[in-house]
Amino acid sequence: MLAFTLTLLYPLVGLCAPVGHWQWNGSIPGSTASAVRVSLVLTGIALLVDVILGTPVAWYLARHTGRDKIAWEAAVLISVLMPPLALGILLSLAFGPTTAPGAWLLRMGVPTANSPLAFAATQVYVSIGYYIVAARAALAAVPGDLERIAALLGLRPWQVFRRVTFPLARLGFAAALSLAWVRALGEFGAVIVTAYYPSGMPVQIWINLQDAGMPAVMPLLVVFLLTALPLPWVIHLLAQRRHADANA
């Protein structure tokens, strides 16, 4: 176990690699602060959309028993399995300014390329499948009997979800949120095609690497890790602690 963990964490020694003096901004286009702000704000919005749209879908897939369920599950899996770069290209071809929906949105003042909307929408596309798959597993683990008993005790469906389903699936929801967060925040392949600007952290790291080399990458890399990792970690710890409290 120790050997495995050490191997797993070994790449982190790269943070101490002798790459020269770290450069903070300087002559590089874009700024660290701006990239962090873009990534955090737009990932937060994308996550909100994931939860609002993905939770009912996850619930439907977990509870529905019809034959059509296989088709819906396959559609969700396609979004999970799609290579990010391919997804970015397809999104550009489907929603770019030269397409009918893209042109219409542009007329409405909403550009679908190189805009905050393009950035957040791309993040939703790359992360929502992961959220749904994990949330569906969490919901499927909640016994349907308990939900039916709660309904017979007079609770409406949303009350059953709030008082029975969600509390029992909380740990799984935490995992789903963490997965979606990491997936959206770290997205590079699709975002670089659809929203080179405004640059989030992954794209800014790429720009820094191209323009100024590793010394300009390292500071943003550290900030990237510090912003990407704590949230899922905190969510996971909180959910586990509450789970342990409930079992105590």
Add this chain to the structure above:
Amino acid sequence: MPTLDAHIVKARRVLTVDVRLRLEQGERLALFGASGAGKSTVLSCLAGIETPDAGRVQFGDTAFFPPNLPLYLRSLAYLTQSDSLFPHLSVADNVCFGLRGHESNGASQWVEELKQRLELGPLWNESARRISGGQARRVALARMLARRPPLVLLDEPFTALDRPTIDELLDAILQWHHALGFTLIAVDHRVDILEKLCTRAIAIEDGRVVQEGAWPELIAAPATPKLARLLSA
């Protein structure tokens, strides 16, 4: 006075259940028969857990089926074979689960009575995960009765309980029935329990009613050899 009038048709893989029953307010009816006869299916369809393929279920002015009335609008309590306690809640929260928004009309006094009678006091603040099977059964019973439902459905309510506990719970249920006047339907395969709990019985074989009446009638002249064997077991 709500009368339960039901005709349930439900096709299963091995048999089709087709049962009619009618109960006046406050009646206590036993559904009796061998395992797999369709007793639990009838109860499950009455509760709304399963949807009948045809027939109708009317309780007083309320049509349970058709169309299928949502579970939260059915004024009934259903004790299933498994306790199905909410594991993330305490015993107290389980018992009072259905009472939110219905705290008036002496609800707290009634809950206190359930708590005392079912000896839930020492467990009251325990997590539902940490209590024994017998205790969980008592909690499930208290939770079911806390809302003082007009219709009570019991599906093998005393599974895995010892005889003294069963007798104690039977006495409690009968006393509460006398006080609250609910209509009761119980399913079990043990005649002695059903005889004590219910005044009338419907015997079911292969999804059909084969005999109906008071216990002495059934015991004196069972309609089929299978029923005779069950009644003498």
